[in-house]
Amino acid sequence: MVALTVNGQSHQIEADPDTPLLYVLRDELHLHGAKYGCGLGQCGSCTVMVDGQAVFSCVTPVLLLEGREITTVEGLGTIESPGPMQQAFIEEQAAQCGYCIPGMMMRAQALLQRNPGASDEEIVAHMEPNLCRCGTHMRILAAIKRAGGLMQMAAGGSTTDTAKRAG
Amino acid sequence: MNGSKLLRVLGALVVLVLLGIGGFIAYAWEREIPAAEPPAVSSIDPELVQRGATLAAVGNCNVCHTKEGGEVFAGGLALPTPFGTIYSTNITPDPETGIGRWSEEAFQRSMRSGVDREGRHLYPAFPFDHFTKVTDEDNRALYAYLMTRKPVKAEAQANDLPFPLNIRLAVAGWKLLFFREGVYQPDTAQSDEWNRGHYLADGLGHCGACHTPRNSLGAEKKDQLFAGGEAEGWTAYALNQNSPAPLPWDVDALTHYLANGWEEHHGVARGPMAPVTANMMSVPESDARAIATYVTSVMGEPTPERQARADKVRDQATRHPPGIQVQAAGGQTVPVAATSQDRGALIYAAACSSCHDAGRPVPYGGLPLALSTATYGPTPLNPINVILYGLPAPEGERGPIMPGFAGVLDDAQTADLLAYIRATFSDKPAWDDVQDLVRQVRSGKEHTDLQSLSSGGSAPANPTRRETSW
Numbered sequence: 001m002v003a004l005t006v007n008g009q010s011h012q013i014e015a016d017p018d019t020p021l022l023y024v025l026r027d028e029l030h031l032h033g034a035k036y037g038c039g040l041g042q043c044g045s046c047t048v049m050v051d052g053q054a055v056f057s058c059v060t061p062v063l064l065l066e067g068r069e070i071t072t073v074e075g076l077g078t079i080e081s082p083g084p085m086q087q088a089f090i091e092e093q094a095a096q097c098g099y100c101i102p103g104m105m106m107r108a109q110a111l112l113q114r115n116p117g118a119s120d121e122e123i124v125a126h127m128e129p130n131l132c133r134c135g136t137h138m139r140i141l142a143a144i145k146r147a148g149g150l151m152q153m154a155a156g157g158s159t160t161d162t163a164k165r166a167g
Numbered sequence: 168m169n170g171s172k173l174l175r176v177l178g179a180l181v182v183l184v185l186l187g188i189g190g191f192i193a194y195a196w197e198r199e200i201p202a203a204e205p206p207a208v209s210s211i212d213p214e215l216v217q218r219g220a221t222l223a224a225v226g227n228c229n230v231c232h233t234k235e236g237g238e239v240f241a242g243g244l245a246l247p248t249p250f251g252t253i254y255s256t257n258i259t260p261d262p263e264t265g266i267g268r269w270s271e272e273a274f275q276r277s278m279r280s281g282v283d284r285e286g287r288h289l290y291p292a293f294p295f296d297h298f299t300k301v302t303d304e305d306n307r308a309l310y311a312y313l314m315t316r317k318p319v320k321a322e323a324q325a326n327d328l329p330f331p332l333n334i335r336l337a338v339a340g341w342k343l344l345f346f347r348e349g350v351y352q353p354d355t356a357q358s359d360e361w362n363r364g365h366y367l368a369d370g371l372g373h374c375g376a377c378h379t380p381r382n383s384l385g386a387e388k389k390d391q392l393f394a395g396g397e398a399e400g401w402t403a404y405a406l407n408q409n410s411p412a413p414l415p416w417d418v419d420a421l422t423h424y425l426a427n428g429w430e431e432h433h434g435v436a437r438g439p440m441a442p443v444t445a446n447m448m449s450v451p452e453s454d455a456r457a458i459a460t461y462v463t464s465v466m467g468e469p470t471p472e473r474q475a476r477a478d479k480v481r482d483q484a485t486r487h488p489p490g491i492q493v494q495a496a497g498g499q500t501v502p503v504a505a506t507s508q509d510r511g512a513l514i515y516a517a518a519c520s521s522c523h524d525a526g527r528p529v530p531y532g533g534l535p536l537a538l539s540t541a542t543y544g545p546t547p548l549n550p551i552n553v554i555l556y557g558l559p560a561p562e563g564e565r566g567p568i569m570p571g572f573a574g575v576l577d578d579a580q581t582a583d584l585l586a587y588i589r590a591t592f593s594d595k596p597a598w599d600d601v602q603d604l605v606r607q608v609r610s611g612k613e614h615t616d617l618q619s620l621s622s623g624g625s626a627p628a629n630p631t632r633r634e635t636s637w
Contacts, residue, residue: 017513051574059518
């Protein structure tokens, strides 16, 4: 039996150790944020964070994750009190069908957590593995910029250009 | 010995040394070729330009002379060497910052002798030790091609080399020791195709620049042709009789690999080999076949034992033995014969087998690792690069993709996995210090150049370099 820490809570997992994390999240823990897209680590809709790094949960067996800190989009905030990343996506209305958005948020979170002032080029390069087939990219990028600003403000940081534009 | 005699001997010595220095300078001195007006584009024969484009692709001029995000041929790419960093120059026809004022004679000389228009020696990071083999006729085509590119204003960045290597005269000493100038001489005992392949591989293709080991002064060891080398944090496998490929290369397989960037039973070209094959896609297949003819002749016929083992490996790897069922997203459930309970075996079965034992054809499916040279190579560097950073998608094209596992596999898990792969799928002894190497690759001490792959279609003018791990 594998013990997993997801969004700060520990769980004893019933599934076999070779089960992809995505299945455990959705079927056993009923966290439906991460989506099944291609199952091959090629589209990014299943992206979650492991110890602060974006990973494809569809190709990550849970046996690798004992003692690691897993964060899903549910861990970024609640409906009543959305986190800065979620808030920014709401404010920019950055979703069309929305299927890719939890993965987008998690990959962006991994970058901004390290560097909330990431440049446009850094954001574009970092987001490359995640696909959106509605073509919502410009809004997604705007939301990520805005989220960076919100995070900097929340951290009490100086009002940088980013924060001004985002605020 | 009395005083005056001593003085005379010393004097003679001084004269000798001065003569030596004088002789060296006379040897090293190259005249400046006067600046010329750039030739009018309309005066250049389009057919010649077309031929030059093909030759430039074989020579990978775009790979070294383009920096990330920069314009093609405008230079500025940093080439780290054991001696310091050398920056490639602008070879667009811009008159101020490029080679716009170079006459054809000046260009011919730079390729033949490694000397720039003003007469300064060029560093061998520019592979003139290979390009010296190129015929005048082919250099004329290359010149026509370069002179008809878009001029780009881009000042060359100064090299970062320690004294005395920052003095270009030092290169003349290197040339004296290691450089043999001269156009390719055909071997009349061999076929035309073989000669064509030898000419391209040894000349413009500069395969030996990566695949031949180098001495402490950075020169290729001529007596160890294709014995295996290193390039940008990747192992460039041996291409001689010591080729570690589990299935010996033959002309058909190698032609396909060079022309497409992958081969059904040998997998995909990765790292610095990826742009070589991407460029090769715009070259007539007859040239890829000629290169393959020559390179396989250097490899030689496999011994009967090697061939027998290869047949067995191929047979086993392409059959699908029944075993435990591996779960994978998307119901790509595949059988795998994982009996061992060690950590590496479990990781392999859970994380890798769903793609690498699924029997989907290469390049979109993963190669059975028993067929991969990566499993048999002298170092685990290439599989470490692939496992941590994956194979990123090529830009604007179809291509194989493998997700990287840097975010989930820690150093110990990666080392266990590699130990399992090596022990299970190859007949080679275990690699040493794997975990240490994984740590170095991850920390960036071993610089890894992640380059996109291409699986078919037209070659991108400038295969992109990716820094994002997949």
